[in-house]
Amino acid sequence: MKKIYSLLLLVISCTSFGQTIYSENFGTPTGTTLISAYSAGTAPATFQNSSPIVYTGSADIRITGVSSGYSGASGNGNVLINAIAEFIQIDNINTSAYSTSNLQLSFGINTPTAVTNLLTVEVSTNGTTWTPVTYTPSGINWTLATITSGIPSSTTLSIRFTSTTALQFRLDDIKVVNFNPTCTLVLSTPTAVCSAITLGIDTYTVTIPYTGGTAGAYTFTPSSGTVGGDNPATVPAGNIVVSGIPEGTGFTLNITKGSCSFDATAVPPLECKPASALPYYEPFAYAEASSLGSSQQWSNVNTGDNIIVAGGNLLPAYSGLNPSTTGYAIFDGAGIDCSSAFTSTTSGTIYYSFIMNINTMAGVTDVNGGYFATFGSGSSTFGGTLWTKRVDDGVYNLGLEVRTGTAANTTWTNDAYTAGQTVFVVVGYTFGDPNTASDDTVNLWVNPTINGAQPAATITDTHTGTDLTSISNFILRQDSATETPSMSVDELRIGTTWAQVTNGTLGTNQNTIAGLRMYPNPVSNGTLFIETSANAEKSVTVFDVLGKQVLNTTTTNNTINVASLHTGVYIVNITEEGKTASRKLVIK
Missing domain, CATH: 2.60.120.260 (Galactose-binding domain-like)
Incomplete structure (x- = not known):
C-alpha cells in the first residue's frame, strides 16, 4: 500500500x-x-x-x-x-x-x-x-x-x-x-502555533529561542510576517517571535550581522482549520476543478494526486435526496487522502452518509478489495471503513469493517451493485458499553428510504479488540489503482442520529432556513437580496474559492452590499435565528 x-x-x-x-x-x-x-x-x-x-x-x-x-x-x-x-x-x-x-x-x-x-x-x-x-x-x-x-x-x-x-x-x-568568533548568536528549536483557527485563511506565529545576544545589532529578513519578541542586540537570551505568517505557507528568517549569517527555516504547523460541529453537512460547494484538500473544511494527510471537486451535481440523483448543484468530489486510484475534522464523539452511535457513483471497476484487480471512506481518530487510526470489491468491470460488492485490519475481516454485501448507478450509503459506528466491555459494532445500510425510520442494517461487522476510543474526523481515501475505483461522492452528512444523515432536504445543520431566496445570482450591480419566511436580521459571511473570508456583515432590509467583491465565484454562509444555510454566489 x-x-x-x-x-x-x-x-x-x-x-x-x-x-x-x-x-x-x-x-x-x-x-x-x-x-x-x-x-x-x-x-x-x-x-x-x-x-x-x-x-x-x-x-x-x-x-x-x-x-x-x-x-x-x-x-x-x-x-x-x-x-x-x-x-x-x-x-x-x-x-x-x-x-x-x-x-x-x-x-x-x-x-x-x-x-x-x-x-x-x-x-x-x-x-x-x-x-x-x-x-x-x-x-x-x-x-x-x-x-x-x-x-x-x-x-x-x-x-x-x-x-x-x-x-x-x-x-x-x-x-x-x-x-567567526563575533557570531555569538545561537538559535534553538523553534515552535509554530496557529494564531487563530477559522474557516478563513488564518496566520501562524513562529517562536525561536536564542542565546548569545548583546554582541551587536542584527538585521532580520523574514519571508513573511512581522518580527518581534526579544531583541538579541540588547537581550542576551530570549525569544525571537515572528507573527502574521499566512496559513499553509513555509517560513524562513535570515539574521545577519556583518559577515555573520543565520537561517531559520520553518515548515507550517498543522493547518489552522476548524473542526465542524455536529450535525455536519458537506455539499462540496467549492470551485470547479479545485483541490478538495485546499478548502478550509478539508486537509490533505499524505501525498499523491488530489481529490478534485467537479461542477454541478452527482447524476443520476438518488430518489428523494435532492442533491445540491454546487459540486461533488471525484477521485480514483492512488493519491491523496482528504480528512475533515468535527466534534469528537466517544459514545453512542455516530453515522456518516453520502451518495456515490462508481464509474467503472476496470483495473481494480485486487482480490481483497479496498476501502475508500472511513471515520478516523486522527489521520492514521480508522474505523467504520467502507470497502468496494470488483465482481467484473461493471459490478461490485460493498464491504464494511469496524477497524482497518485485514481484508479477511471485512464483511461483504450479498447483493452486487452496478457501476454507473447512484447508491445511497449510511454507515453507523456504535461504541461498546465500557461497563460490560462489549465490542464496538458497525452497520451499513444501502439505499435506505429518505426521511424514513432506521431499518435493519444491510450488513453488520464487529471484531474483538479492535475498538476506537473516539471519532473526530471523516476521510475520503485513495489507496492504489488496483484497489480504488474511479468514483464520485456527494451530499456527505455526519451526525449522531439516523434522521440527521437521512434527511431529504439540502442539509441538517445548513440550508434549513425556511423560504430562503438569494437573488440576483449572478450579481452585476453590487447589491444582493436575501429573503426568508421570517425576514429577520441575518448574519452573512462570504468566502472566496480558497476559503478566505472576504465579507462579514448583517442584512439591512434584506440587502447586502457586495460591490467590494471582484468578479468570481464565492460561498455565502447565512445565519438567521440559529439556523444556517450555504449558497454559491457568482459576481459578474
Whole structure:
C-alpha cells in the first residue's frame, strides 16, 4: 500500500559561532559497503551530499561502532579505515565565498591511540597537489577533532584522510564551517502555533529561542510576517517571535550581522482549520476543478494526486435526496487522502452518509478489495471503513469493517451493485458499553428510504479488540489503482442520529432556513437580496474559492452590499435565528 505521510516538523539550520558549508554523516548503511557501491546505493544507504560532491577511496562504510560521546555525534553510518594507505577522499567542496582565515574542518574520530599523524589529513584545490593539515587527538575512542587553520578558500576543495598504520580508525560527522568568533548568536528549536483557527485563511506565529545576544545589532529578513519578541542586540537570551505568517505557507528568517549569517527555516504547523460541529453537512460547494484538500473544511494527510471537486451535481440523483448543484468530489486510484475534522464523539452511535457513483471497476484487480471512506481518530487510526470489491468491470460488492485490519475481516454485501448507478450509503459506528466491555459494532445500510425510520442494517461487522476510543474526523481515501475505483461522492452528512444523515432536504445543520431566496445570482450591480419566511436580521459571511473570508456583515432590509467583491465565484454562509444555510454566489 502506498502512503507517504507528511511529518510537519520545524527545522532550524544554523551553527554556533559559524556557518556550515559542508556536512556529511554517512547515512545508514544496510551493512559493510564499499564507498563506490555506497554512493550508488538506495536510501538510506547513501551519502548526504550528491553532485558536485564526489566520494572515492578504498575505505568502507559500516553500521558498527557508531559515533557517540561528542556534541553532534550522529551515530549510524561511519567510515572504517583499517589498513596502511587505505583512504577516503571528498572532492568539490565550494568554500570560495569565505576567507581562509575563517575556515575550519571538524570530524568525529574513533582512534585506538593518541599518537599524532597515524591518520594523515590533507587538503587540495586541484586534486593533485596535497597539503597536510594537523590535528591532535584529544583521547582514544570517539572524540571530536577540529582543524582551525590551513583550509583553503576554493571552488574545488578536496579533503583526504589516509592511514599510515594497520590500526583501525573510524570517521563520522565531517564538517567544513566558516568560523567567526563575533557570531555569538545561537538559535534553538523553534515552535509554530496557529494564531487563530477559522474557516478563513488564518496566520501562524513562529517562536525561536536564542542565546548569545548583546554582541551587536542584527538585521532580520523574514519571508513573511512581522518580527518581534526579544531583541538579541540588547537581550542576551530570549525569544525571537515572528507573527502574521499566512496559513499553509513555509517560513524562513535570515539574521545577519556583518559577515555573520543565520537561517531559520520553518515548515507550517498543522493547518489552522476548524473542526465542524455536529450535525455536519458537506455539499462540496467549492470551485470547479479545485483541490478538495485546499478548502478550509478539508486537509490533505499524505501525498499523491488530489481529490478534485467537479461542477454541478452527482447524476443520476438518488430518489428523494435532492442533491445540491454546487459540486461533488471525484477521485480514483492512488493519491491523496482528504480528512475533515468535527466534534469528537466517544459514545453512542455516530453515522456518516453520502451518495456515490462508481464509474467503472476496470483495473481494480485486487482480490481483497479496498476501502475508500472511513471515520478516523486522527489521520492514521480508522474505523467504520467502507470497502468496494470488483465482481467484473461493471459490478461490485460493498464491504464494511469496524477497524482497518485485514481484508479477511471485512464483511461483504450479498447483493452486487452496478457501476454507473447512484447508491445511497449510511454507515453507523456504535461504541461498546465500557461497563460490560462489549465490542464496538458497525452497520451499513444501502439505499435506505429518505426521511424514513432506521431499518435493519444491510450488513453488520464487529471484531474483538479492535475498538476506537473516539471519532473526530471523516476521510475520503485513495489507496492504489488496483484497489480504488474511479468514483464520485456527494451530499456527505455526519451526525449522531439516523434522521440527521437521512434527511431529504439540502442539509441538517445548513440550508434549513425556511423560504430562503438569494437573488440576483449572478450579481452585476453590487447589491444582493436575501429573503426568508421570517425576514429577520441575518448574519452573512462570504468566502472566496480558497476559503478566505472576504465579507462579514448583517442584512439591512434584506440587502447586502457586495460591490467590494471582484468578479468570481464565492460561498455565502447565512445565519438567521440559529439556523444556517450555504449558497454559491457568482459576481459578474
